[in-house]
Every structure is written in C-alpha cells, then in structure tokens.
C-alpha cells in the first residue's frame with residue numbers, strides 16, 4: 001500500500017499541490033488525470049523524492065525514500081536528452097544500476113534482465129541502435145524496458161503515450177495489464193481524457209489537490225469532471241466501457 005499524507009509542493013509562490021492524502025492499493029493500474037498544470041508530474045516527482053515536498057510518503061508502512069529500489073520511474077520523454085550517445089541496450093542496462101552497484105560490471109542476471117525486458121516490449125532487434133535514432137513510440141518502449149529491467153514492484157510513468165501511435169499504446173496497455181496481473185502497481189500520468197481512460201482500474205483526478213480517487217466509474221461523474229476541468233469538457237462523455 002502506498003500511503004501519502006498531507007503532501008504539498010510549493011514552487012516559489014505557486015502552490016502546485018496541496019493537501020494530498022491518498023492510500024493506493026497494490027495490483028492496480030491507476031490513471032493520474034487532470035488538466036494542464038494540475039500537478040500530475042509534480043505529484044509523481046514529489047512521491048519519488050525527486051523534488052522538495054511537505055508531508056509523508058510511505059510504502060507498506062515505511063518511508064518510501066528508504067526503499068527507492070522498489071520503485072521505477074519513466075520520466076516524460078521531453079525530460080530526456082535523446083542526443084546522449086547510448087544504445088538501446090545501454091539505456092535498459094541503466095535500470096540495473098541498483099542491482100549491479102557502483103564500479104561493478106553487469107553479470108549474467110543483469111544481461112538476462114535486459115534481454116527479457118527488451119523482448120517484452122518488442123525492441124530486441126533495436127538493442128544496438130542509438131536511442132536518438134528511434135521514433136517516439138520506440139523511445140517510450142525502451143524507457144518502459146528500462147523500468148522492467150529494474151524489477152521494481154511499483155512503476156510510475158509520466159505521459160508514456162505522448163508521441164506514440166495507437167498500436168504502441170495498445171501494446172503498452174497490454175504490458176501494463178500483464179504487470180498488474182503479476183502483482184505490480186502502475187501509476188500512469190495521462191493528461192488525455194480519450195478512450196484510454198477505460199484501461200485504468202482506478203482514476204486519480206487532480207487539480208492541484210485530489211478532486212476524486214477510486215474506481216473509474218465512481219470518479220467520472222459530472223460534478224468531479226466539472227471540478228477538475230472547470231466545466232464539463234465537451235469532448236469527453238464517459239460511457240462506462242469495459243476492457
């Protein structure tokens with residue numbers, strides 16, 4: 001269980017997040033949804049201790065910052081330097097850093113974890129390519145593979161569908177479901193309110209605070225959407241939908 005209590009983040013004068021209290025159950029695919037500037041990325045970064053924040057974050061009763069090996073993070077694609085000279089296999093091997101330790105060389109378990117992660121995302125044949133040569137969707141797959149190689153229980157992904165086509169989006173969601181069924185938990189930032197929302201088990205609706213959190217059919221009410229988006233967004237009428 002991920003427990004967040006009274007979390008807040010202030011950027012200079014701007015209170016980006018306030019009064020976030022959440023208990024996220026394991027083995028779920030959670031969509032973190034809200035308008036631009038709602039604090040979705042800020043929430044993920046604050047939970048992972050990547051930016052200063054007030055409040056507490058615990059995983060199974062212990063501070064998360066003491067067990068960061070249990071979490072994997074896929075940053076926004078725009079936050080990554082794609083000109084950095086590294087191959088696909090190098091990037092995925094970076095997910096093994098904590099397993100390998102400083103100044104040690106990767107061993108057989110590390111190479112096998114990288115191989116299996118690349119297979120899982122369908123990128124084996126690109127292992128020796130430079131990351132800068134890949135398409136947006138391929139880059140997202142490689143970053144998911146890096147997170148998989150880490151073998152963490154909790155995965156945090158920031159806008160993994162930006163720049164990906166529908167085929168890759170479907171592939172990514174299929175992998176998310178497999179991971180959930182294996183016992184992992186995924187928190188996925190997704191600013192889009194399109195059909196993709198049907199793939200999430202739970203929705204966290206944010207607007208600088210928690211507007212609503214729970215099973216998607218409970219969260220997508222007119223009142224909650226109006227509170228999050230400042231008026232019911234015309235392009236989105238939630239019809240239930242199943243997987």
Ligand SMILES: Nc1ncnc2c1ncn2[C@@H]1O[C@H](COP(=O)(O)OP(=O)(O)OP(=O)(O)O)[C@@H](O)[C@H]1O
Pocket residue numbers: 011012014016034035036037038039040041042043191
């Ligand atoms: N490094 C920063 N310095 C100052 N303000 C910031 C910084 N990062 C984010 N903010 C502000 O904090 C608020 C929340 O930003 P955040 O990026 O978390 O929103 P978001 O919901 O992820 O938005 P988007 O959907 O546009 O990616 C915004 O008002 C943003 O301008």
